[in-house]
Amino acid sequence: MKIENIDVSAYPKSEKIYVEGTLPGVNVGMRKISQYPTVKIENGKRKEYPNEDIVVYDTSGAYTDPNIKIDINKGLPRLRESWIESRNDTELLDDITSDYGRQRRNDKSLDAIRFPLTHKPRCAKNGKRVTQMHYARKGIITPEMEYVAIRENLDNEKRGIKTYITPEFVRDEVASGRAIIAANINHPEAEPMIIGNKFSTKLNTNIGNSALSSGIEEEVAKAVWSCYWGGDTLMDLSTGDNIHETREWIIRNCPVPMGTVPIYQALEKVNGDVSKLTWEIYRDTLIEQCEQGVDYFTIHAGVLKEHASLVNERLTGCVSRGGSIMTQWCVLHNQESFLYTHFDEICEILNKYDVAVSLGDGMRPGSTHDANDRAQFLELEVLGELTKKAWEHDVQVLVEGPGHVPMNKIPENMEKQKTACSEAPFYTLGPLTTDIAPGYDHITSAIGAAIISSLGTAMICYVTPKEHLSLPNLQDVRDGVISYKIAAHAADLAKGFPGANVRDDALSKARYEFRWKDQFNLSLDPERAKSYYLESRRDAPDADDKFCTMCGPNFCAMRISQNIAEKCNKE
Amino acid sequence: MKIENIDVSAYPKSEKIYVEGTLPGVNVGMRKISQYPTVKIENGKRKEYPNEDIVVYDTSGAYTDPNIKIDINKGLPRLRESWIESRNDTELLDDITSDYGRQRRNDKSLDAIRFPLTHKPRCAKNGKRVTQMHYARKGIITPEMEYVAIRENLDNEKRGIKTYITPEFVRDEVASGRAIIAANINHPEAEPMIIGNKFSTKLNTNIGNSALSSGIEEEVAKAVWSCYWGGDTLMDLSTGDNIHETREWIIRNCPVPMGTVPIYQALEKVNGDVSKLTWEIYRDTLIEQCEQGVDYFTIHAGVLKEHASLVNERLTGCVSRGGSIMTQWCVLHNQESFLYTHFDEICEILNKYDVAVSLGDGMRPGSTHDANDRAQFLELEVLGELTKKAWEHDVQVLVEGPGHVPMNKIPENMEKQKTACSEAPFYTLGPLTTDIAPGYDHITSAIGAAIISSLGTAMICYVTPKEHLSLPNLQDVRDGVISYKIAAHAADLAKGFPGANVRDDALSKARYEFRWKDQFNLSLDPERAKSYYLESRRDAPDADDKFCTMCGPNFCAMRISQNIAEKCNKE
Secondary structure, eight states: OOOOOOOOOOOTTEEEEEEEOSSTTOEEEEEEEOOOOEEEEETTEEEEEOOOOEEEOOOOGGGGOTTSOOOTTTOOOOTTHHHHHHHTOEEEOSSOOOHHHHHHHHOGGGGGGSOSOOOOOEEEOTTOOOOHHHHHHTTOOOHHHHHHHHHHHTTHHHHTOOOOOOHHHHHHHHHHTSEEOOOOTTOTTSOOOOEETTSOOEEEEEEOOBTTBOOHHHHHHHHHHHHHHTOSEEEEOOOSSOHHHHHHHHHHTOSSOEEEOHHHHHHHHTTTOGGGOOHHHHHHHHHHHHHHTOOEEEEOTTOOGGGGGGGGGSSSOOOOHHHHHHHHHHHHHTSOOHHHHTHHHHHHHHTTTTOEEEEOOTTOOSSGGGTTOHHHHHHHHHHHHHHHHHHHTTOOEEEEEOSBOOGGGHHHHHHHHHHHTTTOOEEEEOOBSOSSOTTOHHHHHHHHHHHHHHTTOOEEEOOOTTTTTSOOOHHHHHHHHHHHHHHHHHHHHHHTOTTTHHHHHHHHHHHHTTOHHHHHHHSSOHHHHHHHHHHHOTTOTTOOOSSOTTTOGGGOHHHHHHHHHHHHHHO | OOOOOOOOOOOTTEEEEEEEOSSTTOEEEEEEEOOOOEEEEETTEEEEEOOOOEEEOOOOGGGGOTTSOOOTTTOOOOTTHHHHHHHTOEEEOSSOOOHHHHHHHHOGGGGGGSOSOOOOOEEEOTTOOOOHHHHHHTTOOOHHHHHHHHHHHTTHHHHTOOOOOOHHHHHHHHHHTSEEOOOOTTOTTSOOOOEETTSOOEEEEEEOOBTTBOOHHHHHHHHHHHHHHTOSEEEEOOOSSOHHHHHHHHHHTOSSOEEEOHHHHHHHHTTTOGGGOOHHHHHHHHHHHHHHTOOEEEEOTTOOGGGGGGGGGSSSOOOOHHHHHHHHHHHHHTSOOHHHHTHHHHHHHHTTTTOEEEEOOTTOOSSGGGTTOHHHHHHHHHHHHHHHHHHHTTOOEEEEEOSBOOGGGHHHHHHHHHHHTTTOOEEEEOOBSOSSOTTOHHHHHHHHHHHHHHTTOOEEEOOOTTTTTSOOOHHHHHHHHHHHHHHHHHHHHHHTOTTTHHHHHHHHHHHHTTOHHHHHHHSSOHHHHHHHHHHHOTTOTTOOOSSOTTTOGGGOHHHHHHHHHHHHHHO
16 A cells, blocks of 8 residues: 655745754754735835744644655654663564554555554563653653743744743653653654643544544545644544554654544454453553554543443433443443553553553533533542552543533533642543534534633644534544634633734734735635635735725725824824 | 525424414514434334424524515515504604615616615604613513513423513613613514523624625525524625615515614715715714614714824724724814714614614724723723713613633623623624634634623624635625524523523434434534535435444444443343
8 A cells, every 4th residue: 555645735934943952853843934024105115114923833743844755655754763762761672562463464464555664663671661751750851841842932032922831841740740741652753742731722633434434545644634734632533444554554644642542442353342342452452552652542441330320310321432331341241440440550551652641531421411410520530549540650641521511610620620630631522512503513612622721721622513423524624623723722812821922913913914915824724714815806816905805995994093093193 | 676585495394483472463483393202112112202392592584484475575574563553652754854865765777776665764753762771661561572581481481491581571671771672663574682691692693795795685695594594683784885775675674683884884975085974974874774774773982082092002903994984083083073972862863763772892902912902991981971871862772892802801801891881781793712713713703702692791793704804605604603603502501591401402312312313403503414414424314323423333432321221221
């Protein structure tokens, strides 16, 4: 199998820049948008005033660097490999150790769809823990920590914007568990990023096939598209065919941390028969994926046997796939969940690869009716207990949250999470603030996501217009990402995150001065902004009208306002 | 000119029902959605459990009543005419009294585009005030008041849901100014509706041509489309050709209250030359539109001469068209705004037709940077002063708000409005919570609109995806309306508005039980929900899968959850 390069067009008037750190190899990619000058007529003469470059956070990695040749069949440059090697606490294994991984590798019939290159898996040396949390607690500032500090700050220093984010601050937040840097040693292609309440709000996108849809090439395209538009992390939720091979293609080409829900694949391995799930199969699945390079696992270890009956009190029962699988398992076997009973062992696997655990909310409400109910909050208490346990193993933790929550109940949910989970970063799906708009749930949920982020949620998981109805296609991924970029950025503005307003102010200035092209170029989706503009100005494709297309030349408030300003200044 | 009937397809499984009041002719249209039964297999036998009908608020008027023949060239039935007549405080004029109105009528060249029928204008008898506020203050419950009380309550009584909304309550809220029923005696086609913090959150849509676009037929189609999808009121913001004739077509076919910004047309009358605007031209424009049946006027009477210089302190100056026009007028003439100096006279015109005043926020911030600044809040104080003055004339009042406001500044804005304007209903445009997403401003603003409504804003003005870029087409109107239905409904849920959760709960139950068609039919946009579903289930157009299309048959949490419930119940 050979995948043609997946085309992502460059952002107009944008340039990839790199900011160097002090540690070897720390070179942080950002996107610099240049602007046209402001033109004024003064004393009958045309005068130009330059407008500053705007530097923005860039999740697109090598895909927007014209100096790097992209070949999907070879994968991305392995940015972090030398950092990991130089720590000297890991070793390359001669062979993969997962049974299933080996079985897939030895299956010749899969050669046709396999990622062409192989990398030997890396693992911690015996007795070593290799997590960013482990290093942070030892007082070490890793290149990853310096990288994310630079990345969060953009060009704030140059602008004289005060920031509190230093490599030391990053280290302390990671050590305390209030932030995580998800960075599997087997995914050196990923650019380090940080998830925590005191950092810019991040967004996750979900892709993945199901039994009903979609092949490998389409999933890889969605992954690249997601990073291009601004996804900070990516979850592959595939439940269809060839999950192992699909994941390999995605990880090798993914510049952001990648997460999975291992129970999905474990269930595929027993042909969907929940009763046949065992700890051993699950364990082998963890190792298989650790060796491939998954950066974080959603693990629904807070779903307990005693919670099963609570599902019946609800309007919409259990809508978490992982949660429902584990609940069913507990009921069928009349045993406590193996994810819960084996949680220490899970952590001991994860800290050998630095895979973060994202504690799944199996009891998240699937309707506004069920929000903040007993099932949800009882599980949250368990997640708090598991958070502390993971931290004992130096495993980095995210805590997942809902779901469907009416606006008035969002603050209580956020508060409970902070208290129960000792300020481990909260990672929510929306929440959707009403149930009545299937087809528009990117919007119902962007409202909830913006609110909950402004209150302290560190990462929001996007919802596409197809939520509840179908799997997203490329266009849905784009719509979902932009909706969540909006929610995340609105929250950053509300939190007063250092420098968050720079882009807003630049775009608004461009808008006011009728620098249309700058307005487009500074926006989250230049292509769409421009195409909407051109719908009513097909005769003016150069976009240099000195009035707003909504109002026409005589009714443009901004033009009139400028006339007033000129008049007032003259007087 | 003859307009073909504008087609709006009926909502599936929906039926127009009417709830009768006690006063003559009070017959309130609602939409009843019927559901399929829940099917269970019990002891090997198929058993059906019926699901209740869901009654929803309906803004589509006669357009969705199969028993009323729609002819755009004749206009809608004149629902309120007999109520107005029977009050015996108005009279039919032999002729229109506006100079401009007569001039247009006598212009034969306009015959080709004129609405075919004419109705004599109605006006209060000498010395009479005919506003709903006037009646309310006298202790009278009008048919309009009973109508809106029934309309707000839907079938809450039948369901045993406690409500505080009675005709007496409506009367008291209108008397106090905390709510308005915008209902010009010359727009008897409109179905009464109420705007106030204690009632369901309403949404306004803007349509209208500009010099760059759009003819009469397209604007009428947008108006009908807006009501069909759920717009509660409609503003015609036309600034292009034939404003007078376009408005006549729209009003005669508009089942919801219609608003305008009269200064736009006044400016057209002086060919866009702000210096030539006079009180006399403006006054004649008010009368022209009062006689046509406009239900509320946006009047930027709070923009004062002394505020002009504040515009220069801003990043984006003055972005309100009306505000910028009046500011320029003040500067050019070095005089106080004629809207401010003639405000009593304006009110004396308005209370003869029951046209509400919507106090325009000429100083609304056009960027998050300018939010809650001095210019904005100084004007708000003036709007508070004008609110009291209007109330002295028994004129109903809305107060307009921003604009662009970051989330953290929304509560302060809401509080200031409540205090400054004695709880007159607040009517905001969004607000947009970030400036960086042109092309997606229905989303940036739905976030702000949901938040500010939940805090007490009574009506939100939609923003379409084309905001800042172009005028909306039919598709944009639909996207804008649904986004704002979401924001308004999310706010109603958050406020605990009586019965707001009924539709959410019904849809969620349908979703959980895989009653796909009910899920679509109960949604805000059944057509879109269904079409998204079918994208991945072209082979199953009957939509009776017993699993979710996102997860496929083996991974459906809801299916598994139901299996668990069955198992738990058996044990």
